[in-house]
Amino acid sequence: MNxxxxxxxxxxxxxxxxxxxxxxxGICPFLGVSGKMETATKMGxxxxxxxLISSMSAYGIHxxxxxxxxxxxxxxxxxxVIASTVQLVEMFIKKISxxxxxxxxxxxxxxTTNCAILGVALFxxxxxxxxxxxxxxxxxxxxxxxxxxxxxxxxxxxxxFADVPNISKGTALTLFIAGIxxxxxxxxxxxxx
Amino acid sequence: MSIVIAVxxxxxxxxxxxxxxxxxxxxxxxxEDPRIDKVEDMLPHANCGACGFPGCRPFAEALVxxxxxxxxxxxxxxxxxxxxxxxxxxDMGAEEKxxxxxxxxxxxxxxxxxxxxxxxxxxxxxxxxxxGGKGCFWGCLGHGDCEVVCDFDAITMNEHGLPIVDxxxxxxxxxxxxxxxxxxxxxxxISHHLWVACKNLEHGEAVLEDCQVGCTACGKCAMDxxxxxxxxxxxxxxxxxxKNHNTQVPIQRCPTGAIVWFNDDGEPIKGKESKxxxxxxxxxxxxx
Numbered sequence: 001m002n003x004x005x006x007x008x009x010x011x012x013x014x015x016x017x018x019x020x021x022x023x024x025x026g027i028c029p030f031l032g033v034s035g036k037m038e039t040a041t042k043m044g045x046x047x048x049x050x051x052l053i054s055s056m057s058a059y060g061i062h063x064x065x066x067x068x069x070x071x072x073x074x075x076x077x078x079x080x081v082i083a084s085t086v087q088l089v090e091m092f093i094k095k096i097s098x099x100x101x102x103x104x105x106x107x108x109x110x111x112t113t114n115c116a117i118l119g120v121a122l123f124x125x126x127x128x129x130x131x132x133x134x135x136x137x138x139x140x141x142x143x144x145x146x147x148x149x150x151x152x153x154x155x156x157x158x159x160x161f162a163d164v165p166n167i168s169k170g171t172a173l174t175l176f177i178a179g180i181x182x183x184x185x186x187x188x189x190x191x192x193x
Numbered sequence: 194m195s196i197v198i199a200v201x202x203x204x205x206x207x208x209x210x211x212x213x214x215x216x217x218x219x220x221x222x223x224x225e226d227p228r229i230d231k232v233e234d235m236l237p238h239a240n241c242g243a244c245g246f247p248g249c250r251p252f253a254e255a256l257v258x259x260x261x262x263x264x265x266x267x268x269x270x271x272x273x274x275x276x277x278x279x280x281x282x283x284d285m286g287a288e289e290k291x292x293x294x295x296x297x298x299x300x301x302x303x304x305x306x307x308x309x310x311x312x313x314x315x316x317x318x319x320x321x322x323x324x325g326g327k328g329c330f331w332g333c334l335g336h337g338d339c340e341v342v343c344d345f346d347a348i349t350m351n352e353h354g355l356p357i358v359d360x361x362x363x364x365x366x367x368x369x370x371x372x373x374x375x376x377x378x379x380x381x382x383i384s385h386h387l388w389v390a391c392k393n394l395e396h397g398e399a400v401l402e403d404c405q406v407g408c409t410a411c412g413k414c415a416m417d418x419x420x421x422x423x424x425x426x427x428x429x430x431x432x433x434x435x436k437n438h439n440t441q442v443p444i445q446r447c448p449t450g451a452i453v454w455f456n457d458d459g460e461p462i463k464g465k466e467s468k469x470x471x472x473x474x475x476x477x478x479x480x481x
Contacts (some may be wrong), residue, residue, distance in 0.1 A: 070198050077206055084210040091221040
């Protein structure tokens with residue numbers, strides 16, 4: 001069992017081992033929906049929600065699979081749960097906010113294949129977290145994802161007004177920013193476990 | 194034994210999730226106008242964006258909501274647009290056809306190169322190397338990025354390395370406008386017959402050294418044109434299309450043929466006094 005405090009688990013997932021900027025998971029929406037601050041915040045919220053649900057389900061499923069002595073089903077069950085959670089979120093967003101549904105576009109169904117979410121489920125299992133720890137871990141990971149998305153969206157919005165050389169406009173500039181951000185987050189290494 | 198457990202466990206799990214999704218689908222069902230799907234099927238699926246919407250689906254939504262008229266789609270045929278108009282019971286809406294026009298006439302037979310570019314055969318790449326090899330800094334580089342990017346085969350490079358636009362095939366989607374590193378293409382209503390096919394900002398001999406068909410900013414077209422139709426700005430004639438521009442007078446005395454008249458078939462006609470170009474091959478490398 002794990003002896004970390006809940007606070008350190010949260011900080012660890014959000015900052016030190018930030019899923020996007022230190023583990024490089026979930027890069028696809030990180031580059032894709034970070035053009036506007038508003039969309040980025042809501043995408044972060046959606047991912048956080050899916051992470052929380054799938055992490056709680058993953059805890060239950062893991063316990064269940066261990067009890068029937070079939071832990072080899074772990075990966076496939078996680079994926080099934082994540083896929084259906086995303087479907088649910090998609091329907092929910094389409095119902096309550098068609099505008100948000102449009103602006104998230106293809107990236108909403110793509111949360112299904114977002115490796116950060118499967119990553120959370122797999123890491124918490126391998127680290128042997130209990131239920132409360134799993135919830136805190138997934139919240140931290142979601143907060144970290146949102147933080148990364150909001151950071152890069154803010155910078156990209158400012159960069160729209162900057163006079164950058166032609167050759168580095170668009171995707172190239174985004175990748176520069178992503179690289180520098182990642183370097184900054186490497187500075188947190190050593191803060192936690 | 195373990196395979197039975199695996200099948201049962203996974204089957205149970207998926208059944209549970211399926212029930213959850215079915216219930217959610219019923220509760221959170223969003224009604225969408227079925228006409229949107231039908232109209233989308235009737236559109237050409239080119240997703241070119243010429244209508245001003247991000248693709249055919251958003252355009253179909255706008256059509257159903259009455260925010261746009263079928264005439265905006267320049268890719269579809271007249272029958273296709275009429276079919277959509279009939280289906281929705283709206284006016285077809287006439288949109289004047291636009292075409293892409295190139296503001297350069299400097300093919301290899303009239304314009305010199307100051308350097309020979311041998312790198313990647315693309316205008317974007319050539320333009321990065323101090324603006325390309327062309328003598329005229331503003332002119333067409335002739336590597337055919339526009340020909341490649343055109344989805345409708347409307348642009349072909351002629352034997353002198355200049356893109357020729359087929360007016361009938363051009364849908365004014367604007368892809369070539371974005372592709373050209375020299376910003377030579379623009380979308381013009383087809384009734385804009387008068388056209389300045391040059392972007393050189395220099396004047397007089399400096400232009401002629403680089404290109405025989407460049408605009409020397411002599412100002413004859415501006416003097417001849419009625420009602421201040423043409424003014425010279427930055428050593429280039431600017432046509433004020435808001436005025437009555439249906440006159441061939443301005444092109445007649447142009448010494449180089451930089452200002453042309455596009456006839457209904459989309460062929461440029463030069464004035465009577467413009468110098469005849471008889472050279473067929475390319476001009477040698479200049480020593481500027």
